[in-house]
Structure formats: C-alpha cells, structure tokens
Amino acid sequence: MKNLLFFITAYLCGSFPTGVVIGKTFYNIDIREHGSKNMGGTNAGRVLGKKAGFVVSFIDVIKVFLPVLIAKQYLSMEAAAFVGICALLGHCYPIFAKFKGGKGVSSFFGIIFALDFLLGIVLLVIWKILKHATNYVSVASMLSCFIITLIFFYKYKNVKLLIVLLALSLFIVYLHRSNIKRLLNGNENKVNPNR
Template identity: 65%
Template sequence: MTTLLLVIFAYLIGSFPTGVIIGKVFFNTDIRNHGSKNIGATNAERILGKKAGFAVSIIDILKVFLPVFIYRKLTNDMNTSALIGIAGLLGHCYPIYLKFKGGKGVSSFLGIVFGLNFYVGIITLATWKVLKHITNYVSVSSMISCFISSFIFLYLNGPSVVFFTLFIGSIFIVYLHRTNIKRLLNGTENRVKK
C-alpha cells in the first residue's frame, strides 16, 4: 500500500508541466502552440531560448530525481526506486494536469538514472552530449543514451529489476520519438543549431 502511494505521488510530481508553466509565466507563451508543440526542454529552447530550455530540463530532471533519490537513500531499495522513477516518467509523458498530453521523457529518464546512481547519470549525460555533437540530432542522442544507461546498470548489477525497468523505459522513449524516427528516415528531422 505504501509503495502504491509513493508511485502515485511520484506520478503527480512528474506531471508538473514545467515547460508550459515557464512559458506562460515568464514569456506569456504556450509552447504547446509552437514548434513541435511538445512541452519538453528541446521545444522550450527552440521557442523560448537556451536559458528557458535549460531551466525546463533541470526542473524536469529534478522532479523525477528527488523521489527516486530520497526513497533510495532511505531504504537502499534500488528496484522500488526504479519503479518510482518510471511513475514520474509516466507523469511527465502523460500528465494529469494537461489531459495526459506531455513530453517525450528524456530529462525525466535522466532523473531516474541520476537518482539511482549519480555516476551513471554523469556518464549518460556526457554520452548524450557527445552523441549530440557527433550526430547533430537531439532525438538520436537521446534514444541511444537511454539504452546505454540501462546496459551500464546491467554491467554493474547483472540482469536485475533495475536493468529491465530502464531497458523497457528506453523502449518507451523510442516509442515516444516515433515521429522523430519518421523524420530521420525522411531526412527532415531538425538538426542542432551550431
């Protein structure tokens, strides 16, 4: 019962629509009406600027990181911590406050990884940055980085609940990027501006 309540709580926190709030409060702009119409950091950066995009990314990481990190520190239960993180990820992607229309979950996924293991989080973030520089595609670097992080946990802990949770989470991230994949195949995906 306690775990169920924690999962619900993590989902509700994860549902906090950071990009929409920052856009409306500070820029009088609803980013859902512009660009990719996504509420995440990438669209926020394109529409509102780099500082706003960075702020959205950090808050979207923190809103999932904190429940995972606090629970792990209190209980040392990595498996339940990962499940709590997935609840926060689902909250971001299907937020109850926005009629279940949310973001693509990359920052929130990173929040799970940082909450479980700070060093793996650093590696995942560094991998994302390197891949973004090499490919010039945020979507490609995001999808690959998520999978790499899950396999790092496989290396560290073996075929654990944490690995399978993050691996399934990575597949979910790919599913959410299905329109990006179509654009990549068509050669119309947005590249990173230099």
C-alpha cells in the same frame, strides 16, 4: 501501502507541466502551440530560447530525481526504479496538462541520477558526445538511454533493473516515433542546421 503512496506522489510530481508554466508565466507563450508542440526542454529551448530550455530541462530532471532519491532510502533499488517509472509517466501523460506531456528523456535522466549519481554523469557525457557526433538531439537521447542501461547492468548485474531500464528505453523510442519518421524522411531538426 507505502509503495502505493510513493507511486502516486511520484506521478503527481512528474505531472508538473514545467514547460507550460514557464512559457506562460515568463513569456506569455504556450509552447504546446509552437515548434514541435511538445512541452519538454528541447521544444522550450527552440521556442523560448536556450536559457529557458535549460531551466525547463533541469526542473524536469529534478521533479523525477527527488521522488526516486527519497524512495531509494526506504525501498529497494528496483522499487525506486518503479517510482521513477511513475514519475516519468506523469511527465509524459500529466494529469495537470490534459495528459499530453514530454517525451521522457529528462525523466530518464532523473531516474539514472537518483539511482547512481556517477552513472548519471556518465549518461550526460554520452548524450553530449552523441549530440555533437550525430547533430540530432533525438538520436542522442534514444541511443544514450540504451547505452547507459547496458552500463548499469554491467555494474550491478541486476536483471530486474535491466528489464525496467530497457523497457523505459524502448518506451522513449516509442515516444520519439514522430522524430524517427522525420529522420527517415530527412527533415528532422538538427542541433546545428549548417552541418
């Protein structure tokens, strides 16, 4: 019963449509009608500007980070990771936004930061390095999820946690299938279009 309460609460927290709320409240813009039509931080940054994109991404991380961090105090690390899955599913399929949400990257960050803050910082550094090296946010996001999953396993030697994080990484790749198609076609958005 306690676990179920955590799962439901996490899903509802994850469902908060940050990009939509900020876009409509402060810019009178529904970001789902512009750019990639995604309500995540990357599209918010492109449509509303870098500052708004950062705020959206930060809140999207926090809305997953907090439920997982609290769950970790009362449940096992594996169970806390499942709480993170519920929050991530809320972000990707939000009940408050017709079940059309983001691509889960910020949620994944929130899960890692809550489970191990130091590895969360490592993940952020890896993502930034890959973003600079590849010039693609989508590539950096997908690869960094798999890399931190392996690092997590190396540190904790926890097979159950490995399976959970690996499944989440694969799910994030699935959510980026349109980005992968654009990458293969050579028309994916670059961080620096001049490169």
